[in-house]
Amino acid sequence: MSNKLSTLILDDDPVYLKLAATRLEEDFVVYTALCPSDAFDLLVKERIDVLICDFNLPEMDGVEVLKTVKENHPETDVIMISGSAEDEQIIEAFDSGAIDFLQKPIEYKALKISIERGKSYVTLKKKSKEIEKQNFFLSKKLNIQDSVNIVFCSEPMRQVHCAIEELAKDDKISVIVTGEIGLYKDSIARSIHNLSGRSDKNYVAVNMASVTDTMFEKKCFGYKLNSKGKKKDELGWLEMAKGGTLFFDEIVDMSIYQQAKLNSVLHNNAYSKIGSKAKKDVDVRLISACSGSLSELKAKNNFRMDLLQKLNGYDLFIPPLRDRQEDIPLLMNYFIRQYSEKLRKTIRGFDPYAERKLVEYEYPGNIRELSNLIERAIILCDGDSLNLDHFPSFLNEKEEQLTLVNSFDLALIERDVIIRALKECNYNKAHAAKLLNLNWNALHRRLLKYNIFIPENVL
Numbered sequence: 001m002s003n004k005l006s007t008l009i010l011d012d013d014p015v016y017l018k019l020a021a022t023r024l025e026e027d028f029v030v031y032t033a034l035c036p037s038d039a040f041d042l043l044v045k046e047r048i049d050v051l052i053c054d055f056n057l058p059e060m061d062g063v064e065v066l067k068t069v070k071e072n073h074p075e076t077d078v079i080m081i082s083g084s085a086e087d088e089q090i091i092e093a094f095d096s097g098a099i100d101f102l103q104k105p106i107e108y109k110a111l112k113i114s115i116e117r118g119k120s121y122v123t124l125k126k127k128s129k130e131i132e133k134q135n136f137f138l139s140k141k142l143n144i145q146d147s148v149n150i151v152f153c154s155e156p157m158r159q160v161h162c163a164i165e166e167l168a169k170d171d172k173i174s175v176i177v178t179g180e181i182g183l184y185k186d187s188i189a190r191s192i193h194n195l196s197g198r199s200d201k202n203y204v205a206v207n208m209a210s211v212t213d214t215m216f217e218k219k220c221f222g223y224k225l226n227s228k229g230k231k232k233d234e235l236g237w238l239e240m241a242k243g244g245t246l247f248f249d250e251i252v253d254m255s256i257y258q259q260a261k262l263n264s265v266l267h268n269n270a271y272s273k274i275g276s277k278a279k280k281d282v283d284v285r286l287i288s289a290c291s292g293s294l295s296e297l298k299a300k301n302n303f304r305m306d307l308l309q310k311l312n313g314y315d316l317f318i319p320p321l322r323d324r325q326e327d328i329p330l331l332m333n334y335f336i337r338q339y340s341e342k343l344r345k346t347i348r349g350f351d352p353y354a355e356r357k358l359v360e361y362e363y364p365g366n367i368r369e370l371s372n373l374i375e376r377a378i379i380l381c382d383g384d385s386l387n388l389d390h391f392p393s394f395l396n397e398k399e400e401q402l403t404l405v406n407s408f409d410l411a412l413i414e415r416d417v418i419i420r421a422l423k424e425c426n427y428n429k430a431h432a433a434k435l436l437n438l439n440w441n442a443l444h445r446r447l448l449k450y451n452i453f454i455p456e457n458v459l
Helices: 014-024 036-045 062-072 087-095 108-132 155-169 185-195 213-221 256-268 294-299 305-311 325-343 352-360 366-380 392-396 398-404 410-424 429-435 440-449
Strands: 006-010 029-033 050-054 077-082 100-103 175-179 203-207 222-227 230-235 245-249 270-272 279-281 285-291 315-317
Touching: 006 014, 006 036, 014 029, 014 108, 029 036, 036 050, 036 062, 050 062, 050 108, 062 077, 062 087, 077 087, 077 108, 087 100, 100 108, 155 185, 155 315, 175 185, 185 203, 185 245, 185 285, 213 222, 213 256, 213 270, 256 270, 256 305, 285 305, 294 305, 325 352, 325 366, 410 429, 410 440, 429 440
Parallel strands: 006 029, 006 050, 050 077, 077 100, 175 285, 175 315, 203 245, 245 285
Antiparallel strands: 222 230, 270 279
16 A cells, blocks of 8 residues: 555646646656546545645536535645636635645646645644544543643653653652743643652642742741740641652742752751751652753753752653644644633634644744643634634744744743743733743843843833
């Protein structure tokens, strides 16, 4: 059985049909038809991945053919071609499910590229459908709402989950989860906890970007006070997570003071509550996370190496979404289900053109950006299907973002995400900080670091 993509060319010009078929046969399985009825017969008899369809045809026009094909053979993608199509026809074709339009005369290279892109898209759709029919890895053991990272079918994420299984077996080794922003590292940490022998105890997550020096000791160790006959006994993170897992997110935001305090506790494996001399043993599994890589963290020279050694029993790297494109359709469907239920709407999916563009897009903000895009699209949608009109911010900034993601500079990507969050919130820093999951001070430090200025006319 051939592994080549199968194509069907539908055109009433026999000369063009023969020429196009001869060129395409070098790389694809090619069928031809001079009229729609012949094409429909072939679609019933043969598996056709991509239909290349002219607008001007006998029996019915190309758009009607497109609609019929999408209704009866939705798995077949359609590329429209014409030498004289009107703008309205082209728009109607895309609205009806065409994945591309090419103007005659067509260069073979352009047609091949369009088909190859369709091939990648077809492969992703088929793979995502197969995976969705199966029970996802760990689906019975993990809470879906807290574990978006179990939605995958890619090899890089399969390797991540193999590592998660192994790390869960040894519930004493510390772990640092590394990778770009927007990868939901908290859900990775929660997965490790849920599969470990500590799963029946508490999982306590702390975002260090929101913890000041004055509150750190009280929050981490707890306090016990006895004044004026009143006793007050507050639990700290270490006590709340006793026997379970303590997760420190964004450890890069820990101050030198906080690092020193935590390092001392881990060195002695014991701590005391504020206001008490009684020693308590440290009985937690420590998992940390930072945006970027450990080498970048070390290069900044503002993090204690002795503490880093205690936290870094294992470096678990999460690949960015652009390196595992096959996961995108699954995540898109996951977020549609999640936000449709949350917003009490019935959204059945995407129109084919919007779906393809979203799959091909490279997400500098990773899964969180995809999640935000789909949530906002569902808010804007009045029907039961999402199209590109429901993704205005995606369309407006697409060219700028596509240029950016060609860079591997994480600082540049972080700077861009902050700027986009500020624009999204009309330069309101408090709202932008919330959108970025940072406290105001952490955002302010990044504004200074990246020389980001608020326009003077914005209050």
